[in-house]
Amino acid sequence: MNAGSLTVLVIAKEPVPGRVKTRLTPPYTPREAAALAEAALTDTLHTVLRVPARRRILVLDGTPGPWLPPGFEVVPQTSGGLDERIAAAFELCDAGPALLVGMDTPQFTADLLAEVGRDGYDAWFGPAADGGFWALGLTDPSRAGALVxxxxxxxxxxxxxxxxxxxxxxxxxxxxxxxxxxDTAADAASVVAGCPPGSRFAAAMARLAEPVR
Structure with a gap:
């Protein structure tokens, strides 16, 4: 299957202080936590732009900001629990493989997804260290409702x-x-070590670590 037929979904929340990454506070302030969330989301979107795909869709809780690069369709998230919102995101897809990622793993690279949609599998699964998952792909996204x-x-x-x-x-x-x-300050410190060169998330972490003058 041609990877160019892939649809990539990013499910995300607008990086508004007090609404995102609340588990980073403390030690970070709500504004600092939102800055880290924005950097992670921006890294994620720019990485997705490097993934060969036919469609790229941002499924957003909130309003797009200057952090959104060209090349994405923007669709509002539905209401309900995360399982409902993930299933509804897959329902936006046409025929062909689809992959959903979140905004919380700024260290992932396009190379990790190079074979998604063309390696003969029915599904792709990216486990997260906290017991969740950071990526979920399906060759037939119409099955997502029953699967999620x-x-x-x-x-x-x-x-x-x-x-x-x-x-x-x-x-x-x-x-x-x-x-x-x-999710937490310890997570942020661990993740930044694995971010690729030019990472906005790493730059944001570095700025927050600078002493106040």
Whole structure:
């Protein structure tokens, strides 16, 4: 299958102080946490631009800002739990493979997704260190409702339960490398070490580490 037929979905929240990355506060202020969220989201969007794809869709809770590069369709998130919102995001896709990523892994690179959509698998799964997942891909996105809805989200077993749902449906699953989400200050410090050169997230972390003059 041609990777150019791939649809990449980014599910994200507008980086507004007090609404994003609240687990980073403390030690960061709400404004600093939002700055880190914006940097992570911007890195993610620019990485997705380097992934060969037919469509790129930002599924957004909020309003686009200057951090949004050209090349994305922007669609509002639906209401409901995260499982409902993920399933609804896949419903935006046409025929052909689709991959969904979040905004919390600024260290991921386009190379990690190089074979998605063209390596003969039915699904792709990127586990997260906290027990969740950072990426989910399906050759047939119309099946997402049955595969995702009802999976308990934001638990330390979410990833295992979601992957089991895929295999129990008879899908062949390719595992992508595990990554760590940025949820806490400890996560941020760990993730920044693995960010590629030019990372906006790494630059934002460096600015926040500078002493106040």
């Amino acid at each position: 809805r009802g999976v308990p989200m934001s638990t330390d077993r979410t990833g295992a339960l979601q992957r089991r749902r895929l295999t129990e449906a008879g899908l062949t699953v390719r595992d992508l490398p595990p990554l760590r989400d940025v």
